Amino acid sequence: MNKPLIFDIAMGRTKPFNMENDMVRCPFCDPSTLTDILAKDGHLIWLMNKYPVLRDTWPTVIIETEGDEGELSTLSLNEASRIIQFGYDKWHETMASKEFASVIFFKNYGPMSGGSIRHPHSQIIGLRNYDYREDITVEHMNGWLLHEDQHVRITLSNHPIIGFFEYNLRFKADAPMRTITLRLQQTIRYVLHSMSRFSQSYNYYFYDLHDDYRYIKVVSRYITPPLFVGYGISQTCDDKRAAHIIKDSRPFFE
Ligand SMILES: [Zn+2]
Secondary structure (H helix, E strand, C coil), rough: CCCCCCCCHHHCCCCCCCCCCCCCCCCCCCCCHHCEEEEEEEEEEEEECCCCECCCEEEEECCCCCCCCCCCCHHHHHHHHHHHHHHHHHHHHHHHHHHHHHHHHEEEECCCCCCCCCCEEEEEEEEEECCCHHHHHHHHHHHEEEEEEECCEEEEEEECCCCEEEEEEEEEECCCCCHHHHHHHHHHHHHHCCCCCCCCCCCEEEEEECCCEEEEEEEECCCCHHHHHHHHHCCCCCHHHHHHHHHHHHHHHH
């Protein structure tokens, strides 16, 4: 079993937080003040996280847009693909460095997502001594089939990490990122239209589980189910509800 990562609470308190408060100046809106930049492509900027709150990690941030508005699913496919391709390449570069037990690549969006800054961004974090694959398996990426085409298979988890609703994209590591991005945008649109209609919050996470595929999990966010908090019991829906979701989501994947 992995040991918990240690979070520096004193440093965490100094982080800017503007998810719901416009009075706090956004640190990503003024690129001229940014430091420790790792790579740039137009207004896409990959840089070290100024607040390394997790011990034994290499924390980085990708600033995705120039301003605070919008999120991945509202951008044009061209723009969104550029963002996903950039992050995907940097994630693989970081994994290839072999400095880390595992590398996580994820995004928080919305007030219930656990994120602190509204400005569209994602994070790549190298974990020196923590391999998430000890707990997360291919089983967590399977479920009721929502969509399948030449490049990507989308399922609703029947073995979610937490539940209730987790959507999994599975694709070959060298699949065209434009197609993957389109399916990711569609999945996010469905999540924001359905389960996250009120919270307007989601996360997505990339996984390399040491097989031929890469996976993205899109998780609809609201209050964490108490049975998971207390007992680690994950919950999912029944076949009837899944059948409803299969039907309900179909127009989003056309
Ligand atoms: Zn901003």
